[in-house]
Amino acid sequence: MNVIVDILASVGMWEAMFRIATPFILGTLGVLLCERVGVLNLGIEGIMTFGAMIGWLTVYSGGDLWAGLAAAAVFGAMFGLLHALMTVPLGLSQHVTGLGITLFASSFSYYVFRLAIPTSTSPPTIEPFRPVAIPGLSEIPFLGPVLFNQTAPTYLAILLVALIAWVLYRTPLGLAIRMTGENPHAVDAQGIDPILLRIGTIMAGSALMGLGGAFLTLAAFNSFFPTMVQGRGWICIALVVFALWRPGRALLGALLFAFFDAFQLRLQTAVDGVPYQIFLMLPYILSILALVLMARKARVPQALMQPYRRGER
């Protein structure tokens, strides 16, 4: 019991929660945008991998850390465009296209990486984002170091939650996006082209996925290896259901998952005699439980996974 209390009382645990949550926040927002406009994007796992690679490579070749993030977003958007072109105007299966993009983007990342870094046994490193203490606020006991001593991309991710919530619920564009995910015919009848809207939104969502991947190489670690995304993309897909397709809840879900992950990492070292794999499973098991509880309330976008063709019902 003491062990658990010690872990929960440590600043490190809560500070780590926000760090671990960042790629989940970005990825979940990305999936959320795509699904709100009616398209499932299973390309996330590959897009995150590519974002991690291209972000890292940009910085390694002499670019700024921000240029690395920008590159990840741009390439994310490009993969998004590919996914959108296949699933929206062509109306191909969103599952198959998404999985194809994941397989392609993951392998392509490693290929590009090997082209750039042909020979090395230990992966080369870069100088990643450092925590930025916000003057004043970071002095608050406990909360200060937890909330206000994070890296720039973590702050960015949290700002994006607010921004996307604003766009979706307060602007005409957001209303049109939500309407497209519910009934593209209705959007068309109001004189807005749902096809263009879908393509644009998927690109934006995929850019966020790219950012989520880049966080791994530019802030969480300092090097790239091909398996580093480790299923985070799939977790994001589940988190969107948990979040009931709402940005605020997406943040909550990402934090919850990250909490369990940070917690189990500490349990591994603190508890003897239990195989560490048991603890590794913990966040996943708990997410499945949370998902089961939440999914009953879920209000799925009605046009999710339904291709739109004019004049057809």
Next chain:
Amino acid sequence: MTRVLELDGITKRFGATLANDDISLHLERGEIVALLGENGAGKTTLMSILFGHYTADAGTVRVHGQTLPPGKSRAAIKAGVGMVHQHFALAGNLTVLENVMTGTEPLWRLRSDRAAARDRLAKLADRFGLPVDPDARIADLSVGECQRVEILKALYNEASVLILDEPTAVLTTQQAEQLFATLRDMAAKGLSIIFISHKLNEVMAASDRVVVLRGGRIVAERATRDTSKEELAELMVGHKVERPKRPPARPGAVLLEADDLHLSGRGGAPLNGVSFRLRAGETLGIIGVSGNGQTTLAGLVSGLYPPDQGALRIKGASLPRHDVPHAIAAGIGRIPEDRHAEGVLGDMETWENVILERLWSPDYARHGIIRRGAARAATERLLKDYDVRGARVNSRVRLLSGGNMQKLILGRVLEAGPSILIAAQPSRGLDEGAIAGVHRRLIEARDRGAGVLLISEDLDEVIALSDRIRAIAGGRLSPAIPAARANAQLLGLMMAGDWDAARKIEQEAEAADAL
């Protein structure tokens, strides 16, 4: 009079078919024009061109004297054309206000002005007598309310020309009457309205002028007061259509007996004590405004749900188990109310749909394996015998028109030779020609000795087909009157739950039978 809309020489081809052939049409301010035609006459195509969903091959659209650029719905909306689609273009998970607002503000504004929109919607609703709760979720609204939202959406876009595509297809008779009253009122306030329809009653009741479309061309144009239902029917179909006459019934043994059936909570509105008898060789019509338990009754009798209380006896015996397979085995055939949801599987092939209800019959399956050859042959025969057009054995059923889909369902049911036929709203949404066909088949089934339970909300249909008529109101059945004594006024009273007159007539009829 000012001319608000003018279509000039509209022509549209889809592959080899000429959907619209040189159509010219105009609309004056404050006028209600009915565009009448059978399914497939080109009505919807024409309106889609007007609204910019399709681009015409030739011809122009002018609104208030301005020519609209082809293929741009945005431009049509701006010019003041509002379209109310047959299948509502609404998003169920969003609120009324959100549905109405979508696309009405510049997309890139940083903040949408909900307060102003709410205000404007309330004013419109008030002015045109279309009350709605702006914060209600669309999915929680009734069909009639959804349609109100659709109309408000058009008005919100400052429509001065309103186009309604088969506006009553999904409405009950009451809701339809209310809608037309609203439209009249709107026209009096200066709106110009075109509504598409294939129902003669409503065209006669609600329009100032009728334009009849057949095979993609305008075949006639009449001022409504100078024409008649009969003339319009003939113009629409192209030849004289007559609904079949019903020869006198020769009722036989009691086939179906319901004794004080109660059911609540399943299948819709509850049943509160329903009793009736259906004999071989007769049609019992059950008329009622939808939502009074007729859907529940149809479901119960076809075996979908067992009664909470009371008994259903088929040929004197209760079902060993009250479920669909046992009901079918006992000789019940059903024509479901909603053919898309309960009648066919749209994405499966025709032959699969044909054998669906008889998968366990040795005709179509042996040792758990489907006899595809036999099934296909039977389907082939059925398509020919029942004149199902547009279907092939291997084509998907969803591509069929409503009338042909209904013929397929009729064929499937009647080929099984049921002794009891439950026909729920059998001609809903069908055009004049198809209705006559369905009626002919139902009369044939009766004459062959089947008992037909006809559930409908169409007065003409019930009077034409039934030998005896009961009304359903509040989950109870009225006394039965002979069809010969039925008229609209009496049936109206019965549907409203006033059964004194009907009870008297029933007693007289029973006394006459006893003699």
